[in-house]
Amino acid sequence: MNERIYRVLEFNKIIDRLIDKADTSLGKTLAKQTKPKTDLETVLNLQAETDQAVQVLRLNQTLPFGGISDIRPSVKRAEIGGILSAAECLQVQSTLYGTKNIKRFMDQMEEPEAPLIRALTEELEPLSPLEREIKSCIDEHGHVMDAASDALRQIRSKIRTSESRIRERLEALTRTKSNMLSDAIVTIRNDRYVLPVKQEYRQAIGGIVHDQSASGQTLFMEPQAVVDVNNQLSEAKAKEQIEIEKILKELSLKIAEEHVALRHNIDVLSALDLIFARGKLSQAMHAAMPKMNDRGFIEMKQARHPLLTDEEVVANDITLGEDYHAIVITGPNTGGKTVTLKLVGLLTLMAQSGLQVPAQDGCELAVFEDVFADIGDEQSIEQSLSTFSSHMTNIVDILAHINDKTLVLFDELGAGTDPQEGAALAMAILDEVVKKQARVIATTHYPELKAYGYNRDGVINASVEFNVETLRPTYRLLIGVPGRSNAFDISRRLGLDESLILAAKELIGTDTKSVDHMIASLDTARRQAEDDYLKAEAYVEEAAELKRDLERKWQEFEQERDRLLEKAEQKAEKAVEKARAEAEAVVQTIREMKSQHELKEHEWIEARKLFDEAKPSLTKKQQKQVDKKVKDETLEVGDDVHLVTLNQNGTIVEKISNKEFQVQVGMMKMKVKKNQLEKLQPKKETVTRPVATVKNKGSDTKPELDLRGERYEDALQQLEKYIDDALLQGYPRVTIIHGKGTGALRKGVQEFAKRHRHIKSATAGSAQEGGSGVTIFEFK
Missing domain, CATH: 3.30.1370.110 (Ribosomal Protein S8; Chain: A, domain 1)
Structure with a gap:
């Protein structure tokens, strides 16, 4: 794709908006590099990613990109043996923490499916051991903690002890020698604790002078009493720096060992941020995902220019590339011809970059190898080129590179020279572009090109609508309707004498042949429209009849369903009655066996088997209906439930959300998803009867x-x-x-x-x- 087209169609402004939607510097950098792709498969994949991001955002969800930064320079330095600073190590830890949060978010997100985004997040490696190692050594402010090593803990303990001793001695001097001090405070000069001593008491205090005030009246002295302790403190601080460097070197080596995984994480995080930036931009523009093809077919439905405000923009339908490969737009200045031209080109570039387009659902765009445009005044004073020369230089370059996989946009084709010659050149250029089967949209003022659209196969006229009543353009594109001059109508409404208007009409020359062709074509179009209207009426009637037939069949289906349900209920009731009778018989048998002798193990098993056989059986379909009925019930705190995955019963003790509950199972409490719970029906209260204890002599249970x-x-x-x-x-x-x-x-x-x-x-x-x-x- 040629770079000039991005400036001409203002694609760079769309990229600026995309950059603003990215959450991280990684995403912003990748967004800045966004360019249209020319492979259909790649474009389809990009569009699918964007659509999945839009689905996630539509549910008020988004990936948590907090804490993630571009750590690639730090990783590179660690890889070549450099020692990272504590702040750089903290950035690595923070990025790994953000990576873990993103993976956790996707694992917990149930809807939507978003398979492409999930596949990307599955490639992330949280590297939890490395994150914990850094976190155990460096605090959230980027300082190496005492706990980073035993040696560092001991050194800092010594530092604190020395500082405490120094302060105690100096504070004692501030109390006893306050008259010799400019201020009774302890301060620091050259990393050593000192006192502000008056010049005249220098000898009385004694020690080392480290600094003096601007007036020279105050000397910052280190009293002799603390020199040795200050020396010990300096040594300890030097050891502290050595130990810190040792710790950072070890962390840097561990980061270097994971450089491949860390770089891959950054690449994936960059891609995810860009995907969601595209989704956010789509929401901001109220855009839709276009269908994509490599046949050069364009069908825009209510397409809007993304750089115009809602008050300025006018939605238009544009079709190109199937019945005709070229559109010639005619109409007055400021009517919206150039905006329409840019709209088609800009939306094409956006779609090929994976961006959704501001249009209705169902629009379709093509993937082109190249998009060319000759729009605006390209006059170059430096090159001593006229407007016409500049345009022709650009057009010559375009004609040398076009094929059936290119889209060409010409604004005011042939302008800037003699009208007759310009019109002839415009028609010749359009013939060449159409011959090479490129898709082309051209705007023009030349009336000769109105006839051109009727005399060439694969070419259609279009115009921008003009409201004669308000004397303003409506900016609505009319495909198939050539633009006509509104000069006479406008002059009449502005008050020009009618005789002058009639005289002007007499002076107009007409090309009879062109007019005949145009009239014939318009008549054909009218008759085609009438035929289409009749067919549409027939389709509507047929659809209405089909609707009535479906409603009748649906009513019959509901009646049959009710009959079958009633029958099934009757059958189930009989099965329950039978099971109840069999259960009573089993109970009676057990009582008789108990009265005769104590139950043996095998007798007990046989009795249990009789109970199991007494259970009424349901078909798989009935069982599914029972399960669905239970799952559809509302779950509340206190409900008894069955945990499907654990095959255990429990009680709901807390409702965390509509989709998650805390359940008490025996001694344990656990969080469980709603789709893993089945509500148990409350047991009916029954009269408690004494039941004889059945001893199981065969058991080996110990006391x-x-x-x-x-x-x-x-x-x-x-x-x-x-x-x-x-x-x-x-x-x-x-x-x-x-x-x-x-x-x-x-x-x-x-x-x-x-x-x-x-x-x-x-x-x-x-x-x-x-x-x-x-x-x-x-x-x-």
């Missing part, structure tokens, strides 16, 4: 549980399962061995006992049983 050495969460899960087994076994009391340790596990065991409805008491064991290292549960 004690040893939880020592277990993790807290794992220990409580084991405890919950053990209590269930112990209750089934029929133990009256059990011993829980948790050890003494920090006391956290003991406290957790006792808290568990308070919440369990079957545990009567929980007491510490006796000295012989293990004392506070065990807890005895008594069951109700």
Whole structure:
């Protein structure tokens, strides 16, 4: 793409707006380099990225680019063996922190899908160990912390001790020798603590003079009493600098080891910032994603020039490249012809750069290898070229490079010379461009070119509308309608005598052949429009009939659906009744078995199997309907729910958001997404009846549980399962061995006992049983 076109079509102003939308210096640098691409696949990918960014922004979301900066110079210095400053290391840490935030944001974002943006963020490497290493050494202000190394901690401790001793001695002197001092303060000169001593008391104080006031009446002296301690302080500070340099050197080496990943992160972060900058610019311009093709076809719907204000801009429909490859726009000056020309060229450049265009959805643009334009007054005094010569020089260069993959824009083609010769040249130039199958839009004043559009295949006339009533242009483009002179109408409205207007009309010469062609063409167009209108009416009637047919079938479908649902409910009710009867029979069988003898393990399993077989079965479709009904219900605090992923039941204790809840599962609390929860229906209150305890003689459950050495969460899960087994076994009391340790596990065991409805008491064991290292549960 030739560089001149960016200035002519003011593409650089669009890039300036894009740069303003970027959040980081990385994105701004990349935005400044934005140029139109000439490969269809690349352009489609850029447009898809921008559209996905717009979808994210539409949901009031955006990537958190805070803390990210261009660390490439620092990484390069580290790579070649340089030692980075603490501030540079902090920039690396901050950028890695920002990288981690972006990855976390995309992981938590459920909608929209945004696969291209997600794919980019997956390439980011947070390098958490390196980030933590830098953070442990350098604070948020860019200072190396005492904790960076043991040696630095000791050195700084010595520095603080020395400074404290020096201040104590100097402050004592300020109290005892205040009359000898200009001011009773301790200050610093040449990194050494000094006192402001009056000139006449120099000998009385004694020590080293480091500075004096402008008048010479005050000497800044280091008393002899603190010279040795000041020397020790200076040595310690020198050691501090050596140790700091050692720490920074180690950090620089670690940064150098990750230079490939760090550079790749910067490249990805730059690309992400640019993508979202394009999305933000699209929102600001109320733009839409265009379809793209490589056939040279352009169809703009209500396209608006992006550099005009809402009050100035007029939306236009423009089609080019299918039935015709050239548009010749005629009409008065200041009518909007040049704006229309620039609109087509500018939107083409924007689309090929991955930017959405200010137009209605459904517009389509082409990917061109080159866009050429001859617009405006290119006269060059320095080169001694006239306006016509300058234009022709530019046009000659354009004609040498055009093909079927180029878009050409001519403003006032052939202007600046004799009208007859200029018109002839304009037609010859247009013939050459059309012959090479380039797409071309040209504006002109020449009336001869109005006939040209009717005498050439692949060429169509257009004009900008002019309101004779208001004597102002409307800036609306009319495709297929040639521009006509409004001089007589305007003169009449301005009060020119009618006889003069008639006389002027008599003096006009007409090209009969051209007029005949034009009239014939207009008649053909009129008849085509009438035929299209009749076809449109037929389509409307057909669509109305189709709508009525669909409404009738939909009503029949709803009736059939209701009938099937009623039938399914009846069938389900019968299945439940049958299951209830079978369950009653199973209960009776168990009672009879219990009255005869104690249940064996295999008898108990058989009884459980009978219960399972009594459960009514649902089809997969019915089960999905049940699941959907449960999922569609509103979840609130206190609701009992089932965790699908863990296959556990719990209770909602906190509503974090509409999509996330905190759930209590046993002893644990966890954050769970709504789509992973199923609301459990509340149990109906029933009369509690005494049930005989069923002993399971085949079980190997012991009367004690040893939880020592277990993790807290794992220990409580084991405890919950053990209590269930112990209750089934029929133990009256059990011993829980948790050890003494920090006391956290003991406290957790006792808290568990308070919440369990079957545990009567929980007491510490006796000295012989293990004392506070065990807890005895008594069951109700």
